Amino acid sequence: MIDDLEYNTEREHLIIPEYGRHMQKMINFAKSRETKEERNKVAKSIISVMGNLQPHLRDVPDFQHKLWDQLFIMADFDLDVDSPYPIPLREVLQQRPEPLKYPQNHPKYRFYGNNIKTMIDVAITWEDGDLKDALVYTIANHMKKCFLNWNKDTVEDDVILVHLAELSNNQLKVKSSFDDLSDANSLMRSKKKYASNKKSKKPQHSGRTNRKRY
Helix, strand or coil: CCCCCCHHHCCCCCCCHHHHHHHHHHHHHHHCCCCCCHHHHHHHHHHHHHHCCCCCCCCCCHHHHHHHHHHHCCCCCCCCCCCCCCCCCCCHCCCCCCCCCCCCCCCCHHHHHHHHHHHHHHHCCCCCHHHHHHHHHHHHHHHHHHHHHEEEEEEEHHHHCCCCCHCCCCCCCCCCCCCCCCCCCHHHHHHHHHHHHHHHHHCCCCCCCCCCCC
């Protein structure tokens, strides 16, 4: 009896372990059938069992298509049956995706971030008018806030305006009709207020403890 024991290290590799070893044996049984009629019959039975293992996915579109694809994958693409869907190809499934292209931006003023540069590029494309002037003023205020987040000291508005002109290739400028940029204290105060609001949401426990009396 001990000699008949099977260990996982000696068993066949499971291609999709979620379905278990018995499902893999059923697929191997289907591959061993001599006639295509028998293989089709067993394959449909296997698809039915696979669907019963995942009843929550029966109403999902193309669920049957997914089951048939998984059947051919677990059969190692070596199962000659009539499938109602296109048979997947090993080369397509094993094909590696193309590497993602990460942005290689190295801005001169990193403390502003890439989003500021994107906002500036968008503002350049806008037609001249009140909306564009308001957007440029908002961008300049946000640049000042980003500068203060990086450097806690105060900063003159002229420095922000020079940076705005440099990043926009001298295409954006805050109109003189607008007021000065927001005060540094007010910008930092809004940040502290937001942080304090988050802290106030934490549950506060009183010093009293409800001791159980016997």
